Amino acid sequence: MKKTTTIVIVENAFRKSAIKQFLFETKIAQTIEFKSSLLECMSGTCQPAFLIIDSELLPEPHQVSLDKIKQKNSDCKILLLHHGAVDTHILPYIDGHIQFFDSEEEILHSFRTFFTDEKHPFVNKMVDNTLSERELEVVKLVALGKTNKEISDALYISAHTVVSHRKNITNKLGIKTIAGLAVYAVLNGLIDPEEVNK
Amino acid sequence: MLVTESTKLADVIHHNYLLLPILNRFNIQLGFGNKTVKEICSEQGVHLQFFLEIVNSFLDNDYFPETELQSFPLKYIIDYIKRSHVFYVEFKVPQIEKLIAELLEKASVENRQSYKLIQNFFIEYKAELIEHIDKEEDNIHPYVLKLDEAIQNNKVDSELRALVKKESITLYADDHDNIEDKLFDLKNLMIKYLPPTEDYSLSNAILYELFRLERDLGDHSRIEEKVLIPKVEAIEKQILGA
Numbered sequence: 247m248k249k250t251t252t253i254v255i256v257e258n259a260f261r262k263s264a265i266k267q268f269l270f271e272t273k274i275a276q277t278i279e280f281k282s283s284l285l286e287c288m289s290g291t292c293q294p295a296f297l298i299i300d301s302e303l304l305p306e307p308h309q310v311s312l313d314k315i316k317q318k319n320s321d322c323k324i325l326l327l328h329h330g331a332v333d334t335h336i337l338p339y340i341d342g343h344i345q346f347f348d349s350e351e352e353i354l355h356s357f358r359t360f361f362t363d364e365k366h367p368f369v370n371k372m373v374d375n376t377l378s379e380r381e382l383e384v385v386k387l388v389a390l391g392k393t394n395k396e397i398s399d400a401l402y403i404s405a406h407t408v409v410s411h412r413k414n415i416t417n418k419l420g421i422k423t424i425a426g427l428a429v430y431a432v433l434n435g436l437i438d439p440e441e442v443n444k
Numbered sequence: 445m446l447v448t449e450s451t452k453l454a455d456v457i458h459h460n461y462l463l464l465p466i467l468n469r470f471n472i473q474l475g476f477g478n479k480t481v482k483e484i485c486s487e488q489g490v491h492l493q494f495f496l497e498i499v500n501s502f503l504d505n506d507y508f509p510e511t512e513l514q515s516f517p518l519k520y521i522i523d524y525i526k527r528s529h530v531f532y533v534e535f536k537v538p539q540i541e542k543l544i545a546e547l548l549e550k551a552s553v554e555n556r557q558s559y560k561l562i563q564n565f566f567i568e569y570k571a572e573l574i575e576h577i578d579k580e581e582d583n584i585h586p587y588v589l590k591l592d593e594a595i596q597n598n599k600v601d602s603e604l605r606a607l608v609k610k611e612s613i614t615l616y617a618d619d620h621d622n623i624e625d626k627l628f629d630l631k632n633l634m635i636k637y638l639p640p641t642e643d644y645s646l647s648n649a650i651l652y653e654l655f656r657l658e659r660d661l662g663d664h665s666r667i668e669e670k671v672l673i674p675k676v677e678a679i680e681k682q683i684l685g686a
């Protein structure tokens with residue numbers, strides 16, 4: 247069953263009515279609810295399909311807040327309304343953004359793509375973020391401080407394949423450094439704490 | 445927001461409080477009432493254009509009038525970079541270290557081991573950051589200032605040319621590594637993989653600090669790479685051509 251509730255979190259009366267007008271013009275959003283804080287929307291029963299939020303009402307750090315929303319409701323599409331340049335770090339967490347200075351045309355276009363686009367513009371949501379068996383083995387060896395050459399010898403795979411596994415691991419986990427992967431490996435029981443830094 | 449000389453400094457801070465530490469780097473203290481950027485800069489002896497470029501480039505990453513920033517004396521840029529280093533090493537890093545120690549202290553027995561990993565990770569990061577900064581201050585900055593001085597005083601000789609050939613800022617540019625990567629990892633480890641703590645305000649505080657430090661360091665590296673290095677490269681060319 248498709249959920250079509252849209253929640254709009256804005257405080258300012260002026261912005262509220264402007265957004266109402268735009269949503270009315272795009273004729274896409276079906277049920278629209280206005281809320282004045284994100285908290286009202288974090289309860290268990292609230293499962294909007296679309297969430298439009300004023301960046302001023304999104305608690306800092308934005309990345310953490312957005313991650314929380316997605317964790318609670320991964321199907322929810324998020325549109326961020328903001329003033330200045332949008333921080334590139336948060337792009338993977340949102341499905342669109344509108345700047346207050348955008349032209350009328352740009353705003354309408356952003357609303358339309360936000361409501362109609364099936365695909366996430368920045369990150370493909372269908373990507374499975376769990377590591378494969380092979381990737382787990384690679385993480386383990388990287389965490390133990392093995393070089394790509396040593397890993398390729400140990401697992402009987404080409405150096406090129408090791409590099410591509412490492413790239414996928416970094417993308418899936420969001421961890422770039424060897425030290426970071428070592429912590430991940432210990433936290434997940436892939437290696438013993440005593441084995442780190444040896 | 446584009447900050448100009450007539451913008452009130454208080455409005456700038458209301459717009460983005462992350463600029464507060466940048467004020468400190470220019471020795472600007474709070475309590476400036478309704479004064480404009482221009483008034484404060486002239487009172488504090490801060491180079492107005494340099495201040496505006498630093499603030500605007502922080503607010504908008506796309507705003508980077510490299511040529512304009514590069515027209516400032518190297519001394520200002522080095523001075524600013526040094527002050528940022530002090531802020532990281534003497535202030536921010538110890539603060540985060542303390543928060544992490546507190547986290548460990550309050551951790552339940554079963555979580556302690558995990559938090560210890562985070563602490564070690566940060567200690568290791570600190571050592572790397574200090575090494576990175578020491579290398580810049582001990583090797584790069586004196587070299588840059590030497591070139592700057594020679595150019596200002598029109599004292600380019602064969603000895604200096606030999607130095608430029610040997611030292612060359614490109615060497616620094618080539619292995620100037622990304623000191624934010626580990627902070628990025630640390631954030632993700634805490635957000636995604638660390639067992640949660642009961643004291644969420646403490647872990648939030650650590651995350652806030654990590655986010656801010658990462659942002660600040662990113663801005664710092666941008667100034668080193670997009671302002672300092674190109675400017676020194678231009679001076680080197682000038683010296684070798686002279």
Ligand SMILES: [Fe+2]
Binds near residue numbers: 525529577580664668
């Ligand atoms: Fe630096």
Ligand SMILES: [Fe+2]
Binds near residue numbers: 580668
């Ligand atoms: Fe640096």
